[in-house]
Amino acid sequence: MKILCLHSDGQNAKIFQSELASFLSKLQQLVVDLSFDFVDVPRHKFYETGEAKDIRTAHQWLEKKLDHDNPYDGVLAFSQSAALVSSFLLYRQWYDHELPPPFRFAIWISGDIPLQVLKDLGVPVSKEAEGVVARARLQRDQGLGPSLAHAAKARRAVFDSDDCFGLNLNRLPLELKIRIPTVHVWGEKDPLFPGSVHLAGLCDPYIRKIHVHQGAHEVPRDGKELTELASLVEWCIQRATWPGQTQL
Numbered sequence: 001m002k003i004l005c006l007h008s009d010g011q012n013a014k015i016f017q018s019e020l021a022s023f024l025s026k027l028q029q030l031v032v033d034l035s036f037d038f039v040d041v042p043r044h045k046f047y048e049t050g051e052a053k054d055i056r057t058a059h060q061w062l063e064k065k066l067d068h069d070n071p072y073d074g075v076l077a078f079s080q081s082a083a084l085v086s087s088f089l090l091y092r093q094w095y096d097h098e099l100p101p102p103f104r105f106a107i108w109i110s111g112d113i114p115l116q117v118l119k120d121l122g123v124p125v126s127k128e129a130e131g132v133v134a135r136a137r138l139q140r141d142q143g144l145g146p147s148l149a150h151a152a153k154a155r156r157a158v159f160d161s162d163d164c165f166g167l168n169l170n171r172l173p174l175e176l177k178i179r180i181p182t183v184h185v186w187g188e189k190d191p192l193f194p195g196s197v198h199l200a201g202l203c204d205p206y207i208r209k210i211h212v213h214q215g216a217h218e219v220p221r222d223g224k225e226l227t228e229l230a231s232l233v234e235w236c237i238q239r240a241t242w243p244g245q246t247q248l
Contacts, residue, residue, distance in 0.1 A: 008079030009045035013038035026230040052120035082111025105240035112195025129166025139191035164201035181239040187215040
């Protein structure tokens, strides 16, 4: 089973592999025959802005990678690369729905879905949702933790499809929901976590698992948390290989 591993902006494949070493070791104890393809992205980042045009240009790199090195069973992506992969999946489902998903499952660490992508796909994005993302970035830029207002609403936002930090997910067509098994990981001290909640909300809740660790915008490192996370990813891999899932 082959998993594509994509680092965040400002990193490289070697650093990302080092950060994931303990987790992957635990995962390989649960799931045999796993292989991981760590890739350096162009210029250490996929795109400069969160504009839809910039992101769609970055999709060309991913598409070439998939054409050259597929098949991949799954993808493990951190931060900006998670935004790239999730948006790639949505565009593909919307415009090329006759094609099968390029991955059978996805693991996203501190990932999000750019609101400009949703707008480009015709999704109604409220001023509230834009304000949540803007506030989260301001908290990050000022070196602060999550907004108290965001933290207070966190649990409700995860389970409220009518108001997921300003997004009404019940208004979205099925083609704009990610329908492969997913695991979503973010830190409770990460000011950008509302974006991760947005991404989780766009995924099928029946084949989705969420793990919130005690850190910030980073790969979790605590041994107990890594053991729990490995179990969730094992579930995700098993769910992706169920005969009923592969027929979707």
